[in-house]
Each structure stands twice: as C-alpha cells, then as structure tokens.
Amino acid sequence: ESPVSVCAGDESVASHFALVTAYEDIKKRLRDAERENSLLRKRVKQLEDKMFKPEAPSTEG
Amino acid sequence: ESPVSVCAGDESVASHFALVTAYEDIKKRLRDAERENSLLRKRVKQLEDKMFKPEAPSTEG
Amino acid sequence: LVKGNVSIETSSFAHVIFQNVGKSFLPQAPLECHYTLTPALTPHPKDWVGIFKVGWSTARDYYTFLWSPMPENYVEGSTVHRVIVFQGYYVPRSDGEFYQFCYVTHGGEIRGASTPFQFRQAMPSGEELLT
Amino acid sequence: LVKGNVSIETSSFAHVIFQNVGKSFLPQAPLECHYTLTPALTPHPKDWVGIFKVGWSTARDYYTFLWSPMPENYVEGSTVHRVIVFQGYYVPRSDGEFYQFCYVTHGGEIRGASTPFQFRQAMPSGEELLT
Numbered sequence: 001e002s003p004v005s006v007c008a009g010d011e012s013v014a015s016h017f018a019l020v021t022a023y024e025d026i027k028k029r030l031r032d033a034e035r036e037n038s039l040l041r042k043r044v045k046q047l048e049d050k051m052f053k054p055e056a057p058s059t060e061g
Numbered sequence: 062e063s064p065v066s067v068c069a070g071d072e073s074v075a076s077h078f079a080l081v082t083a084y085e086d087i088k089k090r091l092r093d094a095e096r097e098n099s100l101l102r103k104r105v106k107q108l109e110d111k112m113f114k115p116e117a118p119s120t121e122g
Numbered sequence: 123l124v125k126g127n128v129s130i131e132t133s134s135f136a137h138v139i140f141q142n143v144g145k146s147f148l149p150q151a152p153l154e155c156h157y158t159l160t161p162a163l164t165p166h167p168k169d170w171v172g173i174f175k176v177g178w179s180t181a182r183d184y185y186t187f188l189w190s191p192m193p194e195n196y197v198e199g200s201t202v203h204r205v206i207v208f209q210g211y212y213v214p215r216s217d218g219e220f221y222q223f224c225y226v227t228h229g230g231e232i233r234g235a236s237t238p239f240q241f242r243q244a245m246p247s248g249e250e251l252l253t
Numbered sequence: 254l255v256k257g258n259v260s261i262e263t264s265s266f267a268h269v270i271f272q273n274v275g276k277s278f279l280p281q282a283p284l285e286c287h288y289t290l291t292p293a294l295t296p297h298p299k300d301w302v303g304i305f306k307v308g309w310s311t312a313r314d315y316y317t318f319l320w321s322p323m324p325e326n327y328v329e330g331s332t333v334h335r336v337i338v339f340q341g342y343y344v345p346r347s348d349g350e351f352y353q354f355c356y357v358t359h360g361g362e363i364r365g366a367s368t369p370f371q372f373r374q375a376m377p378s379g380e381e382l383l384t
Contacts, residue, residue, distance in 0.1 A: 003170040004181050004230060011180050012073040014232035017135040019080050020308050022176040022222050022238040026087055027351065033094035040101035047108035064301040064320070065312050065361055072311050078266040079366035081177050083307040083353050086368040088220065
C-alpha cells in the first residue's frame with residue numbers, strides 16, 4: 001500500500017523547506033558541539049598542565 | 062549591476078541540490094565533532110580521576 | 123533587489139507542527155510522534171505522516187508511514203493534537219543518518235516537517251561510562 | 254517503488270567542481286576560489302560565481318558575485334581550471350553562518366555548488382591558546 005496517490009507540483013519546494021528545517025537544526029548542533037569541544041580541550045590542557053608539571057611555574061593565564 | 066537576467070525554471074531543484082551538498086558536509090562535521098567530544102570527555106574523566114582521588118578506590122568503570 | 127525567500131512560518135509547510143522531537147531514538151523501538159494540526163489545515167482520512175531520510179526529494183522517498191488518524195467530531199478551524207506510534211519493526215536501524223517526520227496530505231502536499239533525529243543505541247553523553 | 258532521487262554526480266549541478274574549499278576563511282579578507290569547468294559545460298562571458306548563504310532559494314539570493322573569466326583560446330569540450338579572488342570588502346563578516354560558492358550560467362542555471370564554509374577570526378583548534 002502506498003500513501004502517494006498523486007504528484008504534487010511543488011514537491012521540490014517542499015523538500016527544500018524540509019531540508020532547510022533540518023539544516024538549521026543541525027547547524028545549531030554543530031555550533032554547540034564545537035563550543036563544547038573547545039571548552040573540553042581547554043579543560044584537558046588545564047588538567048594535563050596541573051598533572052604533569054605540578055611544581056613548574058605556569059606559563060599560561 | 063545584477064548578474065541575474067532571467068529566471069531559470071528549475072531553481073528550486075538547483076537550490077535543493079546545493080543545500081544537499083552543504084548538508085552532507087555539515088552532517089559529517091557534526092559526526093566528527095561529536096566523536097571528538099566523546100573522546101575528550103573520556104580524557105577529562107581519566108585525568109580528573111587520577112588527579113582528585115589518586116589513592117581512593119575507584120567507584121566507576 | 124527582489125529576494126526569493128519565503129517565510130517558513132507563514133507558509134503552508136508549517137500547517138502541521140511536530141512537538142518535542144528528540145535528537146535521537148532507539149533503533150527499531152516503538153517511536154511516538156506528537157504533532158499539532160493548526161486551524162489552517164483541514165485533515166483528511168488519507169493524510170499521512172512519514173519518516174523520511176533528511177535530503178529526500180519526493181513524498182515517495184518515505185522510509186515508513188502511518189495514516190494520520192482523523193480527529194473525532196472534528197470542527198473546521200480547530201487546533202488538533204495527535205499522537206501516533208511507529209512500531210519498532212518499521213523504524214530505521216542505527217545508521218548514522220538523520221531522519222525527519224513530514225506530514226503529507228492526501229493530495230501529496232507537504233504541510234509540516236520536523237527537526238531531524240537519529241537512531242542510535244546510546245546518547246553520546248553516556249559513552250564515557252564505556253571507558 | 255519509483256524513487257525520485259537524482260544522482261548529483263551525473264546531474265548538471267556537477268558540471269563545475271569547486272576545489273579544496275576550506276572550512277573557514279577570515280572575514281573581510283581576500284578569498285580565493287578555485288574551480289574546474291568540466292567538458293559538459295560551455296563557458297559564457299556572462300557566467301558568474303556567487304557566494305550564497307546556505308539555504309538560498311533563488312540565484313538572486315547571492316551575497317556577492319564575480320563574473321567567471323572566459324578561458325583564453327577555449328576549445329569546446331576541454332577541462333578548464335579557474336581561480337578568482339573575491340576582494341575582502343565584499344566578503345561576509347564573521348556571523349556564524351555557512352556560505353557556499355555556486356556557479357551560475359548566463360541563463361540563470363546552477364551548474365555547481367561547493368561544500369560550505371564559515372567566516373571567522375580563528376580556527377576552533379586555536380581557541381585553547383586563549384585560556
């Protein structure tokens with residue numbers, strides 16, 4: 001059983017809008033993931049600095 | 062000066078394909094960012110475990 | 123300069139709104155889909171909701187579909203909330219792709235599209251427990 | 254089941270291939286664009302390359318454009334490599350959006366679209382230095 005009986009004329013417009021909806025959301029997720037990544041990288045660096053040179057004078061911030 | 066002289070009939074198809082091209086790439090970047098995120102979170106957890114309870118028996122993992 | 127942009131909000135593509143769509147679902151498990159028919163849409167027994175892989179080209183590209191149940195005692199111009207459940211057997215496997223719900227009328231017109239979601243076993247935030 | 258998908262590779266949308274497009278560029282700095290005209294495309298002096306915000310609807314939505322320079326002594330059916338440079342003044346600012354190059358013929362037809370890129374001051378991998 002297929003639910004598609006007829007071909008709607010503006011299908012490419014419709015599929016475009018559906019893709020825009022998806023794209024806008026995935027763009028946001030990528031931005032969030034990159035931001036989190038950046039924070040995590042900083043955190044790893046902080047921890048590694050503390051762990052591996054606990055006595056050495058810090059050269060950063 | 063506008064470079065657009067006429068309206069091409071299949072513009073919505075064209076814009077859809079351009080968006081598919083962009084979407085496929087951003088999807089990949091999101092996947093990479095999430096994978097890196099996951100690795101970084103593990104690394105942070107490892108480092109924090111080592112740093113803050115070096116002698117205590119681990120209750121995790 | 124004439125711009126060709128059409129506002130999604132005011133277009134017929136937003137006559138159906140999908141509610142609280144998660145970012146990921148378990149593969150091959152029952153999947154609830156919540157949506158609202160705005161007054162601009164008059165439902166029809168042969169309207170349907172499909173799960174589509176993001177980037178689909180035509181309504182025929184649906185992965186699976188369910189007929190949208192007609193509201194009982196429907197009053198023209200009212201807002202209707204619906205819930206349908208896709209059974210696990212028909213739901214995509216974990217494949218790293220993004221999918222979205224779309225509401226399609228009996229005439230083949232798209233009246234709503236959801237934000238995208240994936241099918242995967244565990245959330246990324248749970249992965250650290252696997253170390 | 255008839256599927257409506259059209260292969261991008263075999264379609265006219267891949268007659269022009271954009272080469273080595275970076276993931277991000279400096280905002281308002283000169284921007285090089287490398288592309289290849291495949292033999293399927295016969296260039297025309299009024300063909301152009303535009304920078305478009307991803308999600309554009311019509312060729313009129315270009316952010317900025319340059320005419321695509323005609324190859325000297327062009328031989329029908331040959332492959333042509335081109336480089337054009339968008340001057341910094343015309344290039345988007347850092348706005349968190351994605352853009353892409355598109356090749357548009359004098360007749361308004363899209364013959365190629367690039368992968369997306371952003372405009373930003375620094376790569377995310379450099380951000381850790383700011384701690």
